Amino acid sequence: MGWLHSWVGFLAGLVLTCIFATGTLSVFDKEITQWMQPEVTLDHPPAPTPLALQRAAETTMAEQEKDLFAFITLPSLRDPVLRVLHYDGHEFIGPVLDPVDGHIFPARATAGGQFFYDFHFALRNGPVVGCTIVTLLGVCLLVAIGSGIAIHIKAMWPDLILFRPFGPRPRAWLDAHLVTGVLFLPFLIMMTYTGTVIRARGILPPHPFLPAQQTEPPPPAAASPPAKTNVSAPPASAVRPPTPPLGPLIAQAQQILQAERCELILFSPTQIRIFRSDDASLFLTRDLVTFSRADGHVISSFIQKGAAARTLELLHGLHYARFSSALLRWLYFLSGLACTVLMGSGLVLFLMKRRKASGQKILFRTAEGLTIGVLVGLPLAVIGLFWANRLLPLSMDARMEAEIQAFFMLWAFSALHGLICALRNTAYSGWRAQLVVLAFMGLGLPVVDGLTHSHGWLQDAGRYYTLDALVMLTGLAALIMFQKLRRQSS
Structure with missing residues (x-):
């Protein structure tokens, strides 16, 4: 065992x-x-107006004309905006709309x-x-x-x-x-x-x-787990009828599903499907109502039972x-x-128990280098992603991809540095060096956040202060661990 x-x-x-x-x-x-x-400034989820829903539907149709399977997510307490999302192979991304007038926020990619x-x-x-x-x-x-x-x-x-x-x-x-x-x-x-x-x-x-x-x-x-119904993207050449007003359809779906709120709206050339919200109860369902896209009448409803x-x-x-x-x-x-x-403590214990007997073996040193890359490199890469979000130009081409590349480049550099230090039998210096960098980046993120003037500090302060504070605590913990390692090695 x-x-x-x-x-x-x-x-x-x-x-x-x-x-x-x-x-x-x-x-x-x-x-x-x-x-x-931070360009998206809403605090509370207003009920989407007919104008905003119409513009969201038009934006969805425009996305589908590009052969993207786009759908609408409705405002919620945690995300008080309209989003038109499509799956890019990794994430669900797309325009962010104001639920009051339907204008698209100039949100950074x-x-x-x-x-x-x-x-x-x-x-x-x-x-x-x-x-x-x-x-x-x-x-x-x-x-x-x-x-x-x-x-x-x-x-x-x-x-x-x-x-x-x-x-x-x-x-x-x-x-x-x-x-x-x-x-x-x-x-x-x-x-x-x-x-x-x-x-x-x-x-x-x-x-x-x-x-x-x-x-x-x-x-x-916003839509976990996968839908229980298969909806494929319509071809760009498909003839799409005009979309009926979505407000009455949402209200009718809420009544049929006996739900306080609906969350997803999916379109096909002939149908509109409206799904119950994920936060309705402990049981995460995919209950939905299907409407005709031609005149908005109810075709069917699906409520999971059994x-x-x-x-x-x-x-x-x-x-x-x-x-x-x-x-x-x-x-x-x-x-x-x-x-x-x-x-993480289990990884460290594994190495500590075997250091005396196997500390000079290549496999042990490789294991310690990988552990440095996981325990220090991953938080370093996460905070680096936040730095990239604030420092990369807003109008930069492929900006989202550049943020993700910054994450993986920092992580790869950390793993490579950890491996080199461990293979040279200087693993302690690898731990200390990376902890110093992690402390600097963690304690420095709130400064970068403030200097970039990315948001109003008196508005929506909770979400910004909370994330900055958690990152600062990570940097402070890294600094404390660095001091302990330095005393033990001296």
């Missing part, structure tokens, strides 16, 4: 740490998008919080390869959890009582690993199990008597947490952060 927990935990943990970290950020994906698009969602969902490797890898890693994590419980079950209570965060370094790391593992074990199991079950069909062979699963893109952050379907909807709801209040989202965020610390 010890061998299984150590090796499966380390080899899978290098990637699982990144998956959990980006999944934790995805809890606030919409808020991150708002921070990265950015992937926003969708970038972290896509990385968590599919490692930016697509809905087939990427999702399969993530699902298999989820199975590995379940194995590591089970073996870890078997190892520590007898000593679990004494270890909790004797928590020594300021004790000797190996003991402190082990205590951090055990405490986060025990206290957040229910959350860890719930998120790992639901995430694995949701995508399990991607790794299981299809039943010979059932139709093969169709490949579909990852769900948008114990199996409701169970799957519950698993989706627990994992995506679209139903949650602000307080519950913060609990999800802090729990995800604790689970990330659990995995």
Whole structure:
């Protein structure tokens, strides 16, 4: 069990740490998008006016003329604007409209919080390869959890009582690993199990008597999980009838679905489909009403029923947490952060236990270099993405791609630097150097945010102060860790 927990935990943990970290950020994906698009200034979701809905429909048609499968997302408490989105292979992106008059905000091109969602969902490797890898890693994590419980079950209570965060370094790391593992074990199991079950069909062979699963893109952050109905993009040459007013159709859909709010509007050459909001309840559904595009009459409605379907909807709801209040989202965020610390401390423990016996071996040094790239390089790349969002010119061509390239270039540089230092047997200097850079970038982001005058500091202050404060705390934590490493090596 010890061998299984150590090796499966380390080899899978290098990637699982990144998956959990980006999944934790995805809890606030919409808020991150708002921070990265400060030109969008709305605070509260006004009811979309008929004029705004008409212009959103016209914008959608214009996008579809470009052979893009565009759809509309309606305003919500977390995202108080109209969006016309299409899937670009990784994120759902598109124009942002004012729900009052329908004008398009001059928002900077950015992937926003969708970038972290896509990385968590599919490692930016697509809905087939990427999702399969993530699902298999989820199975590995379940194995590591089970073996870890078997190892520590007898000593679990004494270890909790004797928590020594300021004790000797190996003991402190082990205590951090055990405490986060025990206290957040229910959350860890719930998120790992639901995430694995949701995508399990991607790794299981299809039943010979059932139709093969169709490949579909990852769900948008506003529309998770994937739609249960297949809607293909209409050809550009299709003749589209005029769209009836959407306001009455939305009100009728809310009445039929018995929902307070609808969220998605999808168009085909002959139909309009309006979906219930994701935040309606704990059960994340894909209930919808289909209208005729010619005259707006109701064609059909789809309301999922049955114990199996409701169970799957519950698993989706627990994992995506679209139903949650602000307080519950913060609990999800802090729990995800604790689970990330659990995995990161496990990586460090793996190296510490083997340093004396294997510290001079190439494989050990490579493992330590990769660990530096994960534990320091990933937060460095995340903060670098925020720096790029503020510093890149607004009118720059392929601006969104440049932000993403900055993220991966910083991460690749961190991993390469960590590997070089570890292979030269100077891993401590690699840890210290990268922690200094992380501290500088974390503490410097609020300064960059203020100097770029990207937003009014007296308006919408909450979302900007919160993200800047969290990044500053990351920089401060990196500075404290650097000071400890410097004292230990001196």
